[in-house]
Amino acid sequence: MIDILNLDYGELENFVVKELKAPKFRTKQIWQWLWQKGVCDFDEMTNLAKKLRDELKNKAVLTHPQVDVVQTSKDGTIKLLLRLADGALVETVLIPMESRYTQCLSTQVGCAMGCTFCNTGLMGFERNMTMSEILGQVLAGRKYLQDNNLNPLKNLVFMGMGEPLLNLDNLIKSLKTLNNPEGLSFVPRRITVSSVGFIKPLEILGETGLTLPAISLHAPTQELREKIMPKAAKTHIDDLLAAMDKFPLKPRERVTYEYLLLGGVNDSIEHARQLVRILGHRKCKVNLIAYNPGDRPLYEAPAREKVLAFEKYLWDKKITATIRRSMGQDIKAACGQLKADRLDS
Ligand code: SF4
Numbered sequence: 483m484i485d486i487l488n489l490d491y492g493e494l495e496n497f498v499v500k501e502l503k504a505p506k507f508r509t510k511q512i513w514q515w516l517w518q519k520g521v522c523d524f525d526e527m528t529n530l531a532k533k534l535r536d537e538l539k540n541k542a543v544l545t546h547p548q549v550d551v552v553q554t555s556k557d558g559t560i561k562l563l564l565r566l567a568d569g570a571l572v573e574t575v576l577i578p579m580e581s582r583y584t585q586c587l588s589t590q591v592g593c594a595m596g597c598t599f600c601n602t603g604l605m606g607f608e609r610n611m612t613m614s615e616i617l618g619q620v621l622a623g624r625k626y627l628q629d630n631n632l633n634p635l636k637n638l639v640f641m642g643m644g645e646p647l648l649n650l651d652n653l654i655k656s657l658k659t660l661n662n663p664e665g666l667s668f669v670p671r672r673i674t675v676s677s678v679g680f681i682k683p684l685e686i687l688g689e690t691g692l693t694l695p696a697i698s699l700h701a702p703t704q705e706l707r708e709k710i711m712p713k714a715a716k717t718h719i720d721d722l723l724a725a726m727d728k729f730p731l732k733p734r735e736r737v738t739y740e741y742l743l744l745g746g747v748n749d750s751i752e753h754a755r756q757l758v759r760i761l762g763h764r765k766c767k768v769n770l771i772a773y774n775p776g777d778r779p780l781y782e783a784p785a786r787e788k789v790l791a792f793e794k795y796l797w798d799k800k801i802t803a804t805i806r807r808s809m810g811q812d813i814k815a816a817c818g819q820l821k822a823d824r825l826d827s
Contacts, residue, residue: 486542487516487614490655491662502537510664512538517665520621522546547572547618549626559810564622566591566615570608572643574619575815576627582636585623588820589616589653590644595678597700597711599744599773599780601814601821602643610649616656620666638668640675643820647675647683647695657692670694676740678714679722688729696738696769697726701748702756710747723760736802737766742818743789744773745782754795767802774808774816 489497495509502508508530515527524530524538547564550571554560558578565571575586593600594607624635638660640646646653653675660668675695677684687695698714699722701707708715726737739761743749761768770793775783784792789805796803808816 484542485612485614486512486538486544487546487618488612490613490659491665497542501541502534504534504537508534513662513664516544517617517621517659517662518667520546520625545614545618546625547615547622549622552626553813553815555810555813555815557809557812559813559815560626561810561813561815562619562622562626564619566611566618572611572615572619573815573820574623574642575810575820576623576635577809578633579637582633583623583627584637584639585620585635586639586642586815587616587619588642588644589640589646589649593644594648595645595711595713597678597714597818599700599710599742600818601776601780602818605643605821610652611644613652613655613659616652617659617666620660636672638673640673645678647677647680647687650683650686654687654690654692657690661692674738678711678717679725680717681721681725684725684729691730694729694731694735694737696740697722698742699739700742702753702760706748706753710744719760723764726766727764731765737764738769739766740769740771742771742773743784743792745784745788747781749784749788749792751791751795754792758796758799758801761801762799767804768796769804769806771806772808774811774819776811776814776816776819 491513494513495506498504498509499506511529515521524535524544527535545567547566549562550565551563560576562574563571564574570591572588572591574588577584590610591608592605593602596603627635660666660673670693673693675693676698677695678698701710704719707719772789773781773783793803793805810816
């Protein structure tokens with residue numbers, strides 16, 4: 483049995499023609515049912531003949547992730563705990579932004595990178611998610627918003643559980659499917675992929691032209707990066723920055739470097755000065771995030787005045803910097819807090 487949501491458009495066309503022995507034009511109809519309308523059952527594909535629907539049922543499965551737990555934060559952030567077909571649990575987060583929502587997506591069950599500030603890292607790595615599972619989060623998130631008469635889903639960020647570039651094939655397949663105008667229709671500027679950065683996968687991603695990743699830098703020197711994200715730092719900071727210098731940019735695009743401020747670790751003006759030293763001459767901007775300690779802190783939160791002083795220092799040195807507003811802390815939906823542990827949620 484084939485997982486139909488795991489087929490890209492070309493693969494679906496092959497399946498329609500070769501396995502279902504149906505005319506090619508059925509591909510578009512099935513694709514629209516799957517991705518535009520988000521049906522959960524082949525019988526809902528009412529413009530297909532019953533014979534074709536039966537044929538689909540015999541040869542394919544159509545499974546959406548099951549929403550196990552929904553938690554809503556006092557700031558309106560919604561966290562969905564999703565159960566995948568094999569029972570694995572992942573989390574996805576819907577973040578309210580004015581008249582729309584942004585969804586934070588996971589790409590792996592757990593994560594192998596073990597960044598010292600991240601709860602997902604503590605889980606260890608279980609497995610990669612398929613395209614069906616990655617985009618199943620979008621189908622589940624969009625449906626939840628529609629069913630509850632909430633604002634529409636407009637933006638996606640790959641910043642949930644897992645390191646997207648370590649699941650590159652499924653990431654690329656997912657990005658292509660997201661772009662399809664007959665399906666979910668998310669244009670690249672509405673999608674952000676966040677990565678700690680690996681040279682070869684960055685090169686491959688650059689060649690696809692599908693997205694400009696945001697790089698989780700989090701330290702201004704190789705030495706400090708090795709301390710707080712030891713596995714990611716196996717890619718030397720100089721090589722990582724050089725790889726991003728070569729990344730193909732569209733006019734007016736700039737690389738985003740994410741910098742998580744950890745209290746007393748990387749949040750001083752000296753660190754800001756070191757950051758300017760490596761980024762000052764580069765076409766980039768910096769996204770500052772204040773660490774969320776939660777109830778089992780791995781680090782201390784940075785003092786508010788230090789965050790503001792850090793931002794100001796970057797602006798004074800002509801680096802565009804923004805402080806990302808942290809959402810959903812009370813339901814552990816904020817950056818670095820996703821864990822998919824039902825008992826712990
Ligand atoms: Fe993995 Fe990202 Fe967490 Fe690092 S920050 S452990 S790469 S999920």
